[in-house]
Amino acid sequence: MSSISTTSPLSDDEYTELDTLLARPELAGRAMDVSMLEGFITAVALSPNQLASTVWLPWIWDHTGGNTASALDDAATARAEALAQRHFEYMVEWLAKDPDSFEPIYECGPEWSVPGWCAGFLLGTALDKAQWASLAVSHPDYLAPFRHLAVATELDDETAEAAMDGVIPSVIAINAAWARQRHLKSQAHSQAGSTVLRDVPKTGRNDPCHCGSGKKYKKCCADGA
Template sequence: MNDAAPFAPPLSEAEIEELDEFLMSDHVPDSSMDVSMIDGFITALVSGPNLVMPSTMLNWIWDADNGREAPQFSDALEYQRIVGLILRHWNDINDTLNASANNYEPLIMESRWEGRTMPVIDEWCEGYHKGLSIDAAGWTPLLAEHPEWFTAITLYGTESGWDELKARKDSVDQHEAFANSLADSARRIHRYWVEDRKLRIERDEMPVAIGPTGKREPLKRPPKAGRNEACPCGSGKKYKRCHGLLESNEFEATGRKTATFPRSSEGEEPTLIHSPLSQRIERVATGVDLEIYRGSTGGWLLEIVDEFGNSTVWDESFATDVEALAEALNVIDSEGITSVIGSSLRKSSAV
């Protein structure tokens, strides 16, 4: 049985133009990426040695220089629309590289020069190199082992490379050769890190996540707990009613929304798949736990648990865990973290 989520549809030309227009508008910092730079940036992130959180990705897209400034969205709908386009593009690149790498092509711009259509690859390479710099320590082994895979990226994506290009005065044919090499380099790099991650899994090494500040933290495997013991995730619920939900096909019925996962054709109990994007979010001396999971079929479910054990569950599922995380961050950032925190009486809600 194939339990993979459906592939995200690629952005249409109209959607690419819509995203680019927003990024070039006065509502976005001058240091924001353009669409081609975003494409290179995301390609590096989904190909790299460690998991980069979507919130980290967005910070650098809005402000490629420092990862601090943010756009001024007109309303929550605009935020959801723009972030949704970016996340769909993330998923499209990730799906293509994982399932049909031969079809991967970088999104690069073109210009007319002396009657010829020339590829403009500076922005794409700069975005890819920015993706490397976020996790420089993780990328170091590959950069040392195969520097030739990064020749064009380094030449067109860094200040030192631009200086070298000026001194080299390469021919137009050489420029086009560099442009044509990008897709193959991206495929090679992605394949390298896929194999590396497999080896780390075989060695039972926990993956590393890169957070918004660039800090590297290992993803912790939750300790085992008895069915009636408190769940180690800190939700305040018994394990069998929290991360032990694989024991049952429905959530607690008291005071919260009930959701049922389909059983397999053999009739055995379903298994919950927990996303590594589940995490704790803290704002102004308080915090909540985001829990993102799905059954063996169907979309991803989003639940937010506060310090009092109150649980907020989204009625609708999400096509990907990245979209679920983006929705949670949107609500917390636009409406405030208190909007998903209940009272100390531990009542629960559904949205």
Template sequence: MHLEQPLSEKEFDDLDQFLLSDRCSDDAMTMDTLHGYLTAIAIGPETIMPAEWLPLVWGEDEAAAPKWKNKKEEEKIINLIMRFMNEVLITFEVSPKEFEPLYCEHEYEGKTLIDPEAWCWGFWEGVELRAEAWERIWDSEVAELIRPIYLLGADEIEEEELKEVDDPVKVHALALEIEANVPAIYRYWLPLRKGAVETVKREEPKVGRNDDCPCGSGKKYKKCCGADAA
């Protein structure tokens, strides 16, 4: 397995500052949200290609792509994001128990508490890319393991569930649960994980059954090569 170097502190800061800069839309992901997003993609039920997930880093609007200074800058930032993803993938491949979500911290009543909401929001964005495939986990023995991420990351939760996340101390406790649970979620999907489904684009127009056969025989397609295909 080829191991790329993890992001250096400077590279991490460069990516962080770019995502926060005015050349990205207000909806662009921050580093903690991006880390949650990449984690869901890395451990989920299906392989998702960068061409699908990368545009959403900049925001849900297709017109939200960054205002690049030049091609070199674009290549640099994309490379940093891909290496950031690679770090996540390698951690799960080599040592899932060492995985650490990229959480923010804040002060509350004299204590330093974890604020995992941005990370969870990003994770849930990754789940939404394959929402139907993720449904299976809710009927499994590990359903409770993903519930804290749902509580903090989903756009809407049930009214009776709000009391579970209405206090920073409760949220801090959920953050610790999530850190412990993510490796188990990874292990759940590992034997079930499907490869990427590639859409094959037809380069030539489809031939109708009643069209002239493209082989040049002069016969209708259904009575020539179409009959052979059938």
């Protein structure tokens, strides 16, 4: 991961600790594992709509519906949620500051599941259905790798390998497509109730879009803005 962040990334020991907590028998297999959790967090962090932790945290305990609370004691629950929250904050900063260095955790070792990561990513998109549905219409190729790998049983055939090669470019492309929308919404949120000053030059509708898509502004982020 990038070293530019002011938010501390989880260490290998903390990833293992979190995975162990989420695998405790009291949870009866309802909780995500770290692979699914990171895919989930990546999708939530990418969305232009800032989702409060109270919206996404319950899903780590119940990946089928987000309705079942943690069955762990208070200390273990708080520890797992603190680690998940810190990883989310790091992911947000990573995608904002150095997105080209992004890599999913399964690139770090075979102990982390590719299908689980992609299933978590798709689950994260379900928390902001309208936004992701729009992307699925405009750029169906961006979501294709996740959809294929989430249900893959074999990862050594050509189709699966091609899909795996597409995950990182898709995350980077989605991040670029929505970067300006996130910036505008974050700015509006932080300056709510006060006059919002434009801190970038006004973009003409026929100018290249700021997000880097290569499209004209009127065909890209102008609609979202």
